[in-house]
Amino acid sequence: MIEVRRAGVADAAELARLRGVMLADMDGAAPEPGRWSEIAATTLRERLADPLDSLAAFVVDRNAPPGGLAACAIGVIERSLGGPENPSGDVGYVFNVATDRDHRRRGCSRACMVAMLGWYRQRGVVRVELRASRDGEPLYRALGFAPTHPVTMRLVLPAPL
Template sequence: MITVRRATIDDAQELVRLRGVLLTAMDGRAPEPGPWQAEALRVLRQRLADPEGSLAAYVVDKPDAPDELAACVVGVIEHRLGGPINPGGTIGYVFNVATDPGHRRRGYARACLEALLGWYHHRGVTVIELKASEDGESIYRALGFEPTAARTLRLTVVDQPRRP
């Protein structure tokens, strides 16, 4: 039996650690330590403090080390302009689906994702998006996610003043 729980502020540091695990898996190399970790920690602590807010994270604790996480998923609710498939414009976005390397292939990430999907359902969110890695795509498809025709583009602006 897998026990999934909603993450709290106390889990923020481990969520950042697992983000590093995810980034390593996606890029093939570990990310350099840097300000991204402190900023991620700050944002998680702030947003996890509001259980009625628009961010939720679900986690599974390591069975052999309860102060560490085996897996996690984070999701947000955004409010955009409506359209034909989503008249209300409310959309869920899933990210940071990560499992510690020593705890993979046990269903932990899937259990976390199912809990997050329940949170979305409870909040009335009917359109949910994510970006899938090759390793994760089969789990997402099994839960009903389908590819879209949308083409994602990104602009990265450098030398912007940092907000306080």
């Protein structure tokens, strides 16, 4: 059985590293470590330290070699205006699911996602969204996710001077 636990502050650097693993899978090339990963680790340390924060991460520890993480799922609860299908307006958004290559096909990501979905249920979240990689899509479908068809658009604003 795979043991999943809620991540804590001490896991921040490993969670940032696993974000790089996920980005490599999504983009086809590993991002260079640097300022982005330092900022991600700092953000994770800050947010994981606050038990009332709307961010949670669930992880599977690496057994061999000891230390580090094998897999994670990280998500947030975003609050917007409610509507008929979601009166509270709370939406779960899973933005990082990753498993190191040497731990894939063992159920680690599934275990992390099941824990994440349980966390959302405990908080009354009825709608959860994510962006799936081609490799991750079968897992998400098996968990009940369905494709949506709205147009997704993005604007990248210049950084402040």
